[in-house]
Structures are given as C-alpha cells and as structure tokens.
Amino acid sequence: MTRKIIEPFTRGELYDINQASLEIMERAGVWYEREEALKILEKAGAEVDYKTKIAKLPDYLVKDALKHAPRKFRLAGRERKYDFVVGNDRTYWGMMGGPLIVDLETGVLRETTKKDVADWARFADALEDVWFITPPMARDVNPAVSAEHEFEAMVNNSSKFLEQNLYSGTGAKNVFEMASVVQGGDEELIKNPLFWGAGCAVSPLQHCAIALDVWFELVPRGIPCLVATESIVGATGPITMAGSLALANADVLSGITLIQLIKKGAPVAYSIGLSHIMDMKKAEALCGCPERVFAIAANGQLGRFHGLPVWAGVATDSKLPDAQAGYEMALSALYTVLTGNHMVMGIGSSLASRGISYEEALIDWEIMRMVTRIAKGVEVNEETLAVDLICKTGPGGNFIATEHTLRHYKNEIQDAIITDRSSVWTWEKEGKKDMVTRAREMAKKILKEHEPTPLPKDVQLKISEIVKRAEKEAKI
C-alpha cells in the first residue's frame, strides 16, 4: 500500500518559493570560501567576484544541475539487511547526535566521550526500524581526529548506516579509508556506502571550507552527500516563513549545484528540514515549536518538486524526557512522515537539541513506531471489510476468538513497547512506574544485553591502525 502524503503547500506556492530562491542566487549570489569552488562555478557560467568570494548563479545553471541529480540512491550498513534506498516511498529513522548527554546511570548532564559513541551505536543497533546513527561527539580525543575516533567506535558497535560528522577533507579521506576496509574495498564501498558527506551551509548563503572540503574529497570518489542548512527563521532568515524557506532552499540548491558541477549525477540529498525558529524573548533557536513543522513540510514537498531525496531533523526544546519533549517530538515526527520526508534524524534528542538521552530515545522510538503506523493507513478491501464474518457472527456476538482476528491482529493493531496500556490496578501492583522509569530500565537492559555483530578481528585492527596513523599525522 503506498502511503498517503499531505501537502500543506500548493504546487503554485512551491513554484513561487523556488522562483524566489533562483532570483536570490542570481541577484545576491552565494559565498563559497574555497577558490576551487568559485573557479568551477565561473567556468560553468556564474559571475564570480574572487575578492568577495561571491558567485552569482544564473538560474539555468541551478536548473541544469538538478536535472542530473538522482531521485533516489542506496545507503548501506555493513550487513546487507540494513541497506536502504533514500528517496523510496517511506521514511527511515535515525539517531540524534550532539555534544552533551544525560548520563544514564547518574542522571548528570555532561560532555560526551568516545565511550558514549560506542554505547549509543550499540544501543541503536538493537532498535528495530532505526536505520542510521548520528554519533554523539567524542570530546575526550584530539578534536583534529574526532571523526576518525567516532567512526571507529560506531562501526565496531553497529552494522547500520553511519551518519558520521566530518570536519575536514582529511577526516573525510580517513573515514573513507576506514569504511572501505569494512566493506571490502573502494568499489564495494561505493556500491554500499556506509557513510556520506554531510555538509551544512552557514545560512544565509554561505558555504564554508569545512563542508566544501568534505564534498571535494568525497564527491569525486562516488560517495553520496547531504546538503543541509540550519537557517534560523527571524535571525539568519526573514521572520516570514515563505521568505525564510526561499532563502533556505537557495542555501541548499547552491550547494547541490556545485556538487553536480564537481561530478554530474552525483548522489545528493536535500535538507531545509533542520531549520530553526528564533525566539525573540529568550534569544534561542527553537526546534520543537509548531512553526517549524512548515519547514519540515516544505522540505518533503520541495524535495519532490526538485526530484531529490530529502533528509530532516526533529528535535525538542525541552531539557528532559518530559511532556513537552513528548508532544514536540510527536507533532514534528507525525508531520515529517505525513509530508513525505525520507530520512529523519532525531531519536534521543534532548537538552534543547544540544544533546542526547537514552530515556528520550526509547520514548522517541515509540513515537516513531506510532507515527509509522498512522502513516500506513487503513486497507479497505473484501478481506478487511469481512462482511461474511460479520453476518455469520450476527447481533450480540464477538470477534476475539476468530480465525480472521488471528490472521490480522498483529498487522492491524501495533503493539506498544514502553507505552503503558495496563489497568490502573495492574499498574499500581507493578510499582506505579512512569514513562521515564520504564524507558530507563529498558535502556539499561539493552546496554547490558545487546551484542552487535562483531567486525572481523583483522578489520578491527586495520581500522584502529588508520586512527593511530591519523593521530600521528594530526600532530605534525
């Protein structure tokens, strides 16, 4: 059954937003920190000012680039059962990363470490229907090689697709080498990309060296990339949603245009689905407010408009796994799926989107399962209408102990995992546990019991050697 998509923006509105973006890229231009990028754009027809580093992109350049970008592409785990196609007619969920964590044992807020990366990956490995992992940051290692350390910790603890943050061209090259060892050579890695080159524009209209270096390193090698923007409505973009969406769309399309000029047909995903909203009183960039769902909806819709796979992030402004986190995540997640986003990061988002929490992760996981069920909809056909059965049972009967129920109940009614559905008296008898307590107990159990498929010993060794080499090179 194909999923039903809701479309808050009309086709005409999407067209207007996109036309505005094309005008912005042509009139204001876009700042690219690397000269190499400017040269490529100039050669393709852009008007470049090398002093200001601004390239004005004619609309045909952008439109032509979009023609070459594929509608969907494969991402892979290190076991084939975890491969998926982004751009398919479904949503793939992933874990949140971040620099902070609420310690599961002590409840203390602290900086994340390499050990947290390993635990988070192992935990995510155990969660069914979680398809990719964004690492917490390994803040106890040399920051020049944190990507290498994070990737090592993740790949040893999970077989799923790893959304490694990359902070330099060298880091991208090293992670490529590590992933190649895991997948069995460069060719195998390109067929089964275990990671991708995620780069974020610094809104408005800026592509910094960090993202550009990663793309220059990975695009020619055939590794897929993500172009995202974390624009802030009302701060780095206009307060009116339409203008901010047009600007964010320009942020991302100007990155995708460059990538297609580096290599025609390069697989690339699109994201304005990480945009924030400025709180004019608290001076904070918000993630969980209702206005943000428009960015998420526009992300799904503009992705389809351009013919690109889309990635989005959902997060909460709450600091705890509480009611606020619950409703913010549920509202965003529901909209994300119903508007047809393909990849969604955010399971375990806490601490106002600056960190992660295991308890929150399991609550989000439950939300994600429920939202997925809602998106699946209701099937209407002869079998599901069950008219014969109804007539046979007649007035006053019941349907619990029928073969028809047995055949369908698991598909029709999704089981709950940490949601409490018991009676008051059973709940009382079992210790009156609240959601967070149940989530904490389950998280501890998973971390105690789950064993991921180990990497072969020689692969483990090779990877750790690459990390050591990178450490040494970073010191020179």
Next chain:
Amino acid sequence: MTEIKEPIQKLYQSILHFDVRGAKDAAKEVLNNGIDPLEALNGGAIPALREAGNKFERGDYFLPEIMLCAEAFQEAYRVLEPELLNKKEKTESLGRIVIGTVMGDMHDIGKNLVKALLQGAGFEVHDLGRDVPIQRFVEKAKEVDADIVAMSALLTVTMQFLGTTISALKKAGLRAKTIVGGAPITADFARSIGADAFAGDALIGIEECKKLVGKMEK
C-alpha cells in the same frame, strides 16, 4: 538640573524608538549646533540604549527592538566619533568589551545578539566579527584597554581556539577578564580553559559580564 538640549533629546528618542535614520540625523544636528558630542553621548545616546535594555528585561522590547536600538546607537556613534576622538575623552559605560567569534568559525548570529544586548546593558562594545585570529583579540584588547574579552564558538572543532585565545591574552599580560559561549560549551569546559565566566545563553552572558566588571577594580 540643566535643561536637556533639543538635539540630544531627539537623539535619545530616536535611539529608544529604534529609528536608525532619525538617530543619525540627530547626531548630525548635535554637531551642527556646536553641542559637545560627549554630552550628547552621555546625556542622550547611552541613556537611550540603557532604557532599551531595561525595556528588554521588563519584556516590553524583544530581540528585534533591542537590536535595532543598538544599530541606531551605532549610526549615531559613527557620526559623533571623529569629534570625540579629538577630545580624547571617555564616555560613561559599565566597561569596555572586545567581542568576536573565534578562528575558523563563521557562526556569528549568537555573538551579534550578545553584542546588541551588551550595548543595551550599558557596555562599550568593540566587535571584531567572526573567524577572528588569536592575535587580533590580543591587539584590540590592548588597544582599547578592555575590561572583558568575550568569545564564541559553535563547532566542537573550533572551540579549542577559545582556550588558545585565552592563553594568548594571559601571556600578553592583559588585565581583561574572559567570557566564552556557544552551543557546545559547558561550564566545565569554560573552567578547564581558564575562562573567567561562562555564557550559557545570551541573557546569562549579559549578567555574567555585569558581574565581571563588578568584581574588578577600576
């Protein structure tokens, strides 16, 4: 109490009501009428900015108003500045702050907010922009005899430069206190790099700067 001269009143009103062009015109009027620019600053521009800061704290003003007030102030200051320098006189402020986003980091929206709020709180702020080399902080702090150097970083890969900049400031023997902030920064991290204060968010940052100057000997 002496009567406040009309151009100064105009300056006060236009800054407080975030009329950027009005503030610029009022500043020109101050000079054209032969009024002491220092008197205009201390009697008009600075009190207006401070009142805007009060309005923000009370919840009458939000970020857009306070940031526009700061911009109006800047415009007026730019007009008055050349005349001020000739007189080598000091304006009244809570303290002088040098602010910037560290080397390698282009994320400066948070720093810009803090800058406006600091001006609203009554500080004299010298903004170095973003991607600021370590030595630039040192030079500017020395040049203006800064009370505080405020730095931001958004990325875990650039936050190390908060530490190196603080070390350079100390090595140069400057008296300025330091305050750091940005998404990945924690109080523990700020302490570990020897910062004197931690701006958990923009509003905490303003409070901490007030505390820092309160602690210092003038």
